[in-house]
Amino acid sequence: VGDPARRPQPLAPRSLPSHAPHMSADPAPLYAIAAELDRRAALLRARAWLIGTAPTRTRWSSAGARAWADGVARIRMLLLRSAEQVEHAAVQLRARAAEVCSWE
Amino acid sequence: MGVTVSGGAESIAAHTEDLVAVAQLFDRAAADAEDVLDYACSWAVRLIVESYGCLGAQLLEGALEEICGPWSLPRLAAGSLRDSAAGLRFAAMVYSSSDDDVFDAIGSQLGQLGHLFQATFVGAATAVGTRSPSAAAQAFLTSDPDVVDSAAGLLLFTGLEQAVGSRYPDGRPVVYDLGRDATETVAPHDLTDLVDQLAVRDDTLAGEVSVAFVIGADGRRRAIVDVPGTKSWSPGRTDDVTSLSTNARALVGSPTTYERGVLNAMTRAGVTSTDEVMLVGHSEGGMVAVTAARDAVRTGRFDVTHVVTAGSPIARSVGGVPESVRVLALENDADIVPTLDAAENPARPNVTTVQFDVDTGTVSGNHGLGTAYEAGAAETDASADPSVRAFTDSAEGFLDGSDEDTRVFLITRKY
Numbered sequence: 001v002g003d004p005a006r007r008p009q010p011l012a013p014r015s016l017p018s019h020a021p022h023m024s025a026d027p028a029p030l031y032a033i034a035a036e037l038d039r040r041a042a043l044l045r046a047r048a049w050l051i052g053t054a055p056t057r058t059r060w061s062s063a064g065a066r067a068w069a070d071g072v073a074r075i076r077m078l079l080l081r082s083a084e085q086v087e088h089a090a091v092q093l094r095a096r097a098a099e100v101c102s103w104e
Numbered sequence: 105m106g107v108t109v110s111g112g113a114e115s116i117a118a119h120t121e122d123l124v125a126v127a128q129l130f131d132r133a134a135a136d137a138e139d140v141l142d143y144a145c146s147w148a149v150r151l152i153v154e155s156y157g158c159l160g161a162q163l164l165e166g167a168l169e170e171i172c173g174p175w176s177l178p179r180l181a182a183g184s185l186r187d188s189a190a191g192l193r194f195a196a197m198v199y200s201s202s203d204d205d206v207f208d209a210i211g212s213q214l215g216q217l218g219h220l221f222q223a224t225f226v227g228a229a230t231a232v233g234t235r236s237p238s239a240a241a242q243a244f245l246t247s248d249p250d251v252v253d254s255a256a257g258l259l260l261f262t263g264l265e266q267a268v269g270s271r272y273p274d275g276r277p278v279v280y281d282l283g284r285d286a287t288e289t290v291a292p293h294d295l296t297d298l299v300d301q302l303a304v305r306d307d308t309l310a311g312e313v314s315v316a317f318v319i320g321a322d323g324r325r326r327a328i329v330d331v332p333g334t335k336s337w338s339p340g341r342t343d344d345v346t347s348l349s350t351n352a353r354a355l356v357g358s359p360t361t362y363e364r365g366v367l368n369a370m371t372r373a374g375v376t377s378t379d380e381v382m383l384v385g386h387s388e389g390g391m392v393a394v395t396a397a398r399d400a401v402r403t404g405r406f407d408v409t410h411v412v413t414a415g416s417p418i419a420r421s422v423g424g425v426p427e428s429v430r431v432l433a434l435e436n437d438a439d440i441v442p443t444l445d446a447a448e449n450p451a452r453p454n455v456t457t458v459q460f461d462v463d464t465g466t467v468s469g470n471h472g473l474g475t476a477y478e479a480g481a482a483e484t485d486a487s488a489d490p491s492v493r494a495f496t497d498s499a500e501g502f503l504d505g506s507d508e509d510t511r512v513f514l515i516t517r518k519y
Contacts, residue, residue: 033152037144044140047129047133047136051126078177081177082177103160
């Protein structure tokens with residue numbers, strides 16, 4: 001997954017010149033994108049939960065049980081982190097939409 | 105290391121359909137992760153973002169950069185999920201197979217598909233302390249041989265035998281007398297010797313069996329018949345009687361051309377209905393030995409008194425063996441083949457199942473006579489278990505001779 005500290009950080013808000021005439025100032029399309037991202041992130045969380053309830057009738061040996069548990073835990077963690085990343089993007093998008101559309 | 109003796113194998117609680125079900129869950133989750141990627145990185149979203157001007161778009165794209173960029177966790181999750189799903193399906197396929205050749209092929213395929221297993225089962229590699237995907241995957245497979253339970257139930261007891269039988273007629277046996285085996289002249293004295301001699305026969309031609317006459321200490325002549333296992337895994341028409349169609353039939357206790365050939369060879373060797381007979385079989389050969397004993401005793405053709413099987417799934421057929429026949433089943437816990445019948449060996453006075461644990465780390469090694477079952481037989485010989493002792497005591501007449509006269513036969517199939 002990598003070190004989160006090394007990931008590119010979101011751009012800091014800045015002061016920008018006013019909109020040119022052809023530029024959109026309506027945040028609604030951006031909020032819609034953010035809402036769509038939230039919906040899909042929720043799906044990923046649901047998938048992670050479903051995988052946590054995966055059939056477990058197999059009576060594993062100790063080594064097999066470790067391998068299975070590690071594999072499922074890793075997959076669930078990836079899905080949950082994915083959902084977090086998508087939700088974070090939605091939050092960032094809403095914040096930046098408000099900023100961009102507030103430019104005079 | 106010791107042996108476990110029981111009237112039946114431990115209960116089996118593994119299900120390959122679970123592996124496939126989880127693979128489906130993984131695939132659906134991967135589709136959702138890919139869907140997020142497709143949406144966030146789509147032209148439609150980009151067009152909307154770019155409508156906010158150059159600087160606005162730059163700011164907005166930054167919000168989506170993590171999803172669409174090299175640090176995209178949905179992309180990583182989707183890839184891992186797809187790989188893991190493929191790995192689970194591959195594992196289910198492996199568990200579904202009783203095929204030595206398939207095992208060998210798997211060994212090479214695992215090398216190529218190792219990343220699939222690495223994706224989900226990194227823990228397996230860690231557990232066995234190796235970086236080799238092939239070794240790790242094989243260790244993973246061999247650590248849970250019981251998981252073939254449902255595969256056998258799904259594939260073998262839901263019509264495979266009927267399908268194989270209807271599509272590929274079993275044919276009729278043609279038996280060739282290959283003469284005496286000058287190398288097999290010393291009579292066996294314990295289970296280890298029996299398995300060792302079976303291993304010698306197993307290294308010969310497909311369909312080759314032997315009939316050895318031993319004069320016991322009581323002066324009585326007895327016959328020991330060695331029946332090796334599968335050499336051909338062709339499901340189609342083949343003159344090799346050890347082919348897959350024989351496995352499918354023998355597993356559920358149906359008579360086979362291989363069995364008829366064994367009985368024919370015994371007649372050709374001169375075994376009479378008054379000679380006590382011990383049948384010794386490995387894998388498929390053990391299944392054939394069980395059905396041959398059943399049919400020979402029922403018809404009165406031969407007096408089969410003992411059967412020794414090594415790595416044979418006989419739970420479905422051994423119940424039909426008359427009580428006068430004593431059966432000793434050697435089963436390596438790390439060998440997946442004895443579990444292919446998806447059932448426990450019945451707990452009967454004349455059926456003794458001896459379990460031991462020899463894990464070579466490979467599927468074929470755990471099933472091999474020389475690599476696993478000779479060691480298991482030696483452990484069994486050393487066991488003081490009363491059931492084991494009762495069996496070996498009853499087989500004393502087969503094991504207290506000094507010389508043996510071995511005749512070799514080749515059984516082929518004609519249609």
